[in-house]
Amino acid sequence: MSPNTPTPNARVSVNVDGTTYVDTVEARTLLVHYLRDNVGKTGTVVGCDTSNCGACTVLMGTTDEIGHSVKSCSVLAVQADGQSVTTVEGLAGPDGSLHAVQRAFHEMHGLQCGFCTPGMIMATVDLLQDNPDPTDEEIRDGLSGNLCRCTGYQNIVRAVHVAADYMRTGAPAEHEEVTTA
């Protein structure tokens, strides 16, 4: 292929956060770039180029399930053709109410700069699908593909426990704010 030959294009149809998008993309386009540049889902971010950091984690599956976590930098957009993708922007309820995992990260201070947070939240959603009541060790192992540089992970572990509680038993409707040390 000469340098001036465009790479082959492919037509993809991907359901992202409940909306079906139809696009023509270069075959080499990574899912994360497709999400960010074509669909405008900039909540999903790129933190590395070696699939180590997990900041780009989304859920991918067939259209009738929420799917499992994938690092969207390691998936081609064409591999998502006909699939359903859920990003951090598709987690909250239609009324804007936070998903249990989002809420738990907020309540337990499971984020600081927040750059790893979309991936961390999506990985947690998948972890809790597989294991609704994980131990500390299972959480630490389960999230070991997602790097965070701010929190030391401790409050992330706490947040996952709280999220697990909320998902098993239902979150309290009006969670009381902690206002004293």
Add this chain to the structure above:
Amino acid sequence: MTVTADAANAEVGAARRRKEDARLVTGRTRWTDNIVLPGMLHMAILRSPHAHARIVSVDTQPALSRPNVIAAFSGADVAATQGSLPCAWPVTEDIVHPDRPPLAVDTVRHHGEAVAVVVARDRASAVDALEAIEVNYEPLTPVLDLEAAVAEGAHLVHADKGTNKSYTWIFDSAEAGSGGAVADADAEVVIERRYIQQRLIPAFMEPRSVIVDPGAGDYTIWSATQIPHILRVFYALLTGTPEHKIRVIAPDVGGGFGGKLQVTPEEMITFFAAQRVGRPVKYTETRSDTMLSAHHGRDMIQDLRLTARRDGTVTGLSVKLLANMGAYLGLVGPGVPILGAFMYNAIYKFPAYRFECSGVFTNTTITDAYRGAGRPEATYAIERLMDELAVELNLDPIEVRRRNWIKAEEFPFTTVCGLVYDSGDYDKATDKALGLIGYDELRAEQQRRRTSEDPVQLGIGVSTYTEMCGLAPSRILGALRYAAGGWETAAVRVLPTGKVEVVTGTSPHGQGHETAWSQIVADELGVGFDDVEVLHGDTRSSHKGLDTYGSRSLAVGGIALVEACRKVRDKARTIAAHMLECSPDDLEFTGGAFRVKGTPEAAKTVADAAFAVFAAHDLPDGVEASLDADATFDPQTFSFPHGSHLCAVEVDTQTGKVNIRKYIAVDDVGKVINPMIVEGQVHGGVAQGIAQALYEEAIFDEGGTLLTGSLVEYTVPSSADLPEIISDRTETPATSNPLGVKGVGEAGAIAATPAVINAIVDALRPYGVDDVQMPATSERVWRAIRSAGGNA
């Protein structure tokens, strides 16, 4: 208007959940790379594959024929105008300070140095076209070893400078008059050690990104930076663009840890690119770019000599440092070891001290501030030495420290460096930590394991640290030849409906200033936490500021905020008095309102005053129709957080595997605005300190190629690699500022590294081990046991 009955100080001290989170947990974020402007182009950078080479020729022409390419240029094309990147901390008068062109012109001096760029319609086209650029290099011998670099006959990083030594900076307590001479110190015991501070990479999670919109000569620049205000000043100075025609915005910024405290080649190159093409240009680096080009941290050789009497009293400390600057001087790089210079004496009453540091050029990525910046290195050295002294004298490591540290009743205490520590209570913090870890039980278990020759040995590491925060009194910075001041500014604007806008000169990137600043304002003005909006990181809304680094934001910026609030309150008091038809002196501010003394139901809030000001129908004579105020605070001294960290490790002597069994962090950061945020800062700092001790090291091969150029090789720890941290606090307020705060951002990173290594060495003492090089990987620990001749 109703007056809430909340007690004063209801917000300060509360574990308020963060305002910042709402957008961060939902993905509605404004990272620089998320921003798309009409007509925006994308830039890619061609980087040097060599650590040291002469550039014979660069031909960017072939790239221009690639699809979607708008422009391509090299250092030669901008040589006349690109200038040199700044070093704002030339620590000595005769410092060797070579030019640092953003794009290399005739020589590349480190792997990854920027050589040429392509600007294209989309990022992929720009990256694709890089391969069409032809560069001929003539490789030169790289200078990589610190000691070899300063040896006679060394190859030179900068041939025209005739030396690889940038500077030598000396502090001697005898010369300074703050202590005795180390040569005269009683030397019944002498401990001499060499410690290596390996090179680290800050590895913030968000790769750096910059967009320059050249407008019509009025530039708007978005950058993932910690220092939008400082960056704006340097854009003006380096490009000749009038400062008022430059607006710098740091939108959501994904971590920094000092790593985004820099004026970068990429920021300048993107500016030139946008200028050339007359359209907005974005550059977002890959992680691989970050590892090569964003500054690294640490990388020092420490030669140490500690003298003491046999009763454990330290009589003197000499420190000789070689500090690797990398290929050029970074923004504050030369000053990093100097920040450490004042901390080697730590919490102790050493009577004599000498410090000498040489900054050295090598063909490596530049080094500069990384969480703690000089103070982790100093703390590591002295806390390792105190353990060695304890072993030499057969004393408990806590006991030898107690015999030397400043007692609570001795504050304020002037140290051998001449710094005045305002407050602290080292006994209290240490006793609390000892209780939390169960020190005596662990020592007993350690003895049992030693006696039974258990293959898994137990070690307990101690780190009793202090740090200087609240950078910094401008006068001291000036005396240290730092180019900028250390003040911070805040403005408070009360809107007609009583809502409050706060403009701060600090620039948070994970620290939660929007939350903490709201808590402060809520208490100061008697408004609701949710009624405060904190504006930051945009030079159009906050025209001045000195940004966020060095644990300064609360200890300096927070005080400016309090002072601005108090000015607003004074204005409001005058207006409230007029409304209540009394004298301002008859009012007290309590429960969120001005109340007539003795008649508390007669009350007016700041919001009441704000609406009165808005209408301005009936203001007292001579009172302006404004409830706005600003304040700039310049601290008189540093603040000195301290703490005691204890770490228990199990070391498998057959495999070298280290397992942190228990980690206790007791920190005294003075008064706390938000304990949840403080705890989070401690966790993150400790994680980075442990990472230095056990996991991370930037490694160059013998040709100067960075081997740890991605997150595959540079092992930032994951959740599975770190222990649970048990954190607690003592609270000895700073007396040097009205909030009593000290700063917490760097504490954990300073304290943790020696705690972990001391624990490992403590476990292995019976094997004859007295040091393990960081990072203490299983292999290194295993080899340390064997080379010590231990029987493992």
